[in-house]
Amino acid sequence: MLKPRSTATRELVNLDGLWRFATATAVGERPWAGPLDTPLEAAVPASYNDLFTDSAIRDHVGWVWYQRLVRVPRGWSEDRVIVRVDAATHQGQVYVDDSLVAEHVGGYTPFEADITQYVSAGQEFRLTIGVNNELTNTTIPPGRITVTQDGCRKQTYLHDFYNYAGLARSVWLYSVPSVCIEDISIVTGLDGTSGTVEYEVETSAPATVRVRVLDASGAEVAASEGTSGSVRLEDVTPWRPGAAYLYELVAEIVDGDGETVGDTYAQPFGVRTVEVRGTQFLINGEPFYFTGFGKHEDTAVRGKGHDDAYLVHDFQLMEWTGANSFRTSHYPYAEEVMDFADRHGIVVIDETAAVGLNLAVEAGLTGAPQRPTFSPDTFNDETRAAHAQAIRELITRDKNHPSVVMWCIANEPSSNEEGAREYFEPLVELTRKLDPTRPVTYAAVMFATSDNDRIAELFDVLCINRYYGWYIATGDLATAETYMEGDLRGWAEKFGKPLIMSEYGADTMPGLHSVWDQPWTEEYQAAYLAASHRAFDRIEAVVGEHVWNFADFQTSHGIHRVDGNKKGVFTRDRRPKTAAHSLRQRWRELGGRKPSGEGS
Numbered sequence: 001m002l003k004p005r006s007t008a009t010r011e012l013v014n015l016d017g018l019w020r021f022a023t024a025t026a027v028g029e030r031p032w033a034g035p036l037d038t039p040l041e042a043a044v045p046a047s048y049n050d051l052f053t054d055s056a057i058r059d060h061v062g063w064v065w066y067q068r069l070v071r072v073p074r075g076w077s078e079d080r081v082i083v084r085v086d087a088a089t090h091q092g093q094v095y096v097d098d099s100l101v102a103e104h105v106g107g108y109t110p111f112e113a114d115i116t117q118y119v120s121a122g123q124e125f126r127l128t129i130g131v132n133n134e135l136t137n138t139t140i141p142p143g144r145i146t147v148t149q150d151g152c153r154k155q156t157y158l159h160d161f162y163n164y165a166g167l168a169r170s171v172w173l174y175s176v177p178s179v180c181i182e183d184i185s186i187v188t189g190l191d192g193t194s195g196t197v198e199y200e201v202e203t204s205a206p207a208t209v210r211v212r213v214l215d216a217s218g219a220e221v222a223a224s225e226g227t228s229g230s231v232r233l234e235d236v237t238p239w240r241p242g243a244a245y246l247y248e249l250v251a252e253i254v255d256g257d258g259e260t261v262g263d264t265y266a267q268p269f270g271v272r273t274v275e276v277r278g279t280q281f282l283i284n285g286e287p288f289y290f291t292g293f294g295k296h297e298d299t300a301v302r303g304k305g306h307d308d309a310y311l312v313h314d315f316q317l318m319e320w321t322g323a324n325s326f327r328t329s330h331y332p333y334a335e336e337v338m339d340f341a342d343r344h345g346i347v348v349i350d351e352t353a354a355v356g357l358n359l360a361v362e363a364g365l366t367g368a369p370q371r372p373t374f375s376p377d378t379f380n381d382e383t384r385a386a387h388a389q390a391i392r393e394l395i396t397r398d399k400n401h402p403s404v405v406m407w408c409i410a411n412e413p414s415s416n417e418e419g420a421r422e423y424f425e426p427l428v429e430l431t432r433k434l435d436p437t438r439p440v441t442y443a444a445v446m447f448a449t450s451d452n453d454r455i456a457e458l459f460d461v462l463c464i465n466r467y468y469g470w471y472i473a474t475g476d477l478a479t480a481e482t483y484m485e486g487d488l489r490g491w492a493e494k495f496g497k498p499l500i501m502s503e504y505g506a507d508t509m510p511g512l513h514s515v516w517d518q519p520w521t522e523e524y525q526a527a528y529l530a531a532s533h534r535a536f537d538r539i540e541a542v543v544g545e546h547v548w549n550f551a552d553f554q555t556s557h558g559i560h561r562v563d564g565n566k567k568g569v570f571t572r573d574r575r576p577k578t579a580a581h582s583l584r585q586r587w588r589e590l591g592g593r594k595p596s597g598e599g600s
């Protein structure tokens, strides 16, 4: 799916701003059928939860409604008009005046509708978007709705981050010519000093397609014709971690004589390769060592609302720390983030929203009897169908990003439980079919060990989440280091695949200090990370470390959290804790390479 861009044949109107807003309980039925009767306005993009003081809105379970008037530019009379929602978390419905034009399930991927037949150039229409935040056993991520004694519906879920909802990303109106380019797929390779570019262009109707490749200065360096083909770039400048270089593939629909351009779209891309060889992760044939974080889209007031200022600042802080990569834990991030990573040479492990397919963790935290994770009553074929759709939409959206080097299809599933293999095998196959060029991974939960895990061999890289020194061996870093090493050694020896430490971290209250190894202090977080690093450096197969988490983030209520998860190396307002400085020292020194001489 193409990101809307303004080109010589396409125009783009951004619909962000203040929209009328109401929860379903505050308005009548068919709220789209007229002006939304509400005193409230909500900012778009932003999660709605923290905007208002009314807890009934924050805790609302079900539909909320956003509405605004939109004028179609008067010059669009010959064009098709598309409305695009970058994300409606978790389910969206779009109405143009009284007509339902789009419905979508999945809170972190875009959807759009051709609304040409409902609107007229120069005229206004009423755009109403319904957003539903409900999570069930058949949604990705999953959750459960219970009804309290006084009849209130309550949402619970199996991940700790707060279930922010609403229109957290942009909404767009854009025009395309009646015969237009619908999709572009690009796969690159390196052959000595040349780059190879295979492309495929999908059009809305049979059309003559011309393709030109421009370098970063805008000079044409290759050209081709036809809806699919390949071109060679001599003296190519590859896209490298820390040294991004982007080309553009300009696809054009041309008429018979090649003179008139019916539609044109410029797709940025980078020339790079990704390969797993033995226990190495290679980018452009060179071993790459991941340093960085598991992140969240999370800031005060906006919730998961995309914000360009935080985008720039977060990347600045990552660079300051020496991070060369991050994981989009635990859902696809805004496309602006992916584009920024492309332009700034930051490597991304791109994750679906499949977090919490694990009822053992729930049982562990609540003491409730454990239900089987994979069963007709819990996570079943319908869940897997939703999961497959989440994978499809992630790859469709992000396939052309050079920054994306691997797909992570789930975080901490109950991979040691019966049924895990049957659940995951078709999903891994699907991922490989959709994109044979990128490795596939999942992040393994601490209950899944090299002995009992049932799915590791399906994957190319093993991402491991561990909390030795925090949830286990709390306050005892010597034991934690030994456990960590033994655990990782087990995976390395059994599977012979690259290992990435995809989560390790300790909750830390900024300003709390101690001379002893005291959990929650800033010194403890730094010492915890150092102990973990000693273990990683002794194991050759470890090809990366992503600290949990980049910044403190909001969570659901729970006795395990004080105003959110405090495992951030930065506070929620992005101030460094002590550990940020020690990470900076290590990572800047590593410079994306595994420490030499210590592997065993």
Ligand code: BDP
Pocket: 159, 160, 161, 330, 411, 412, 465, 503, 548, 565, 567
């Ligand atoms: C892991 C989860 C992550 C949590 C983290 C924690 O993958 O989302 O935030 O634990 O407990 O299990 O801090």
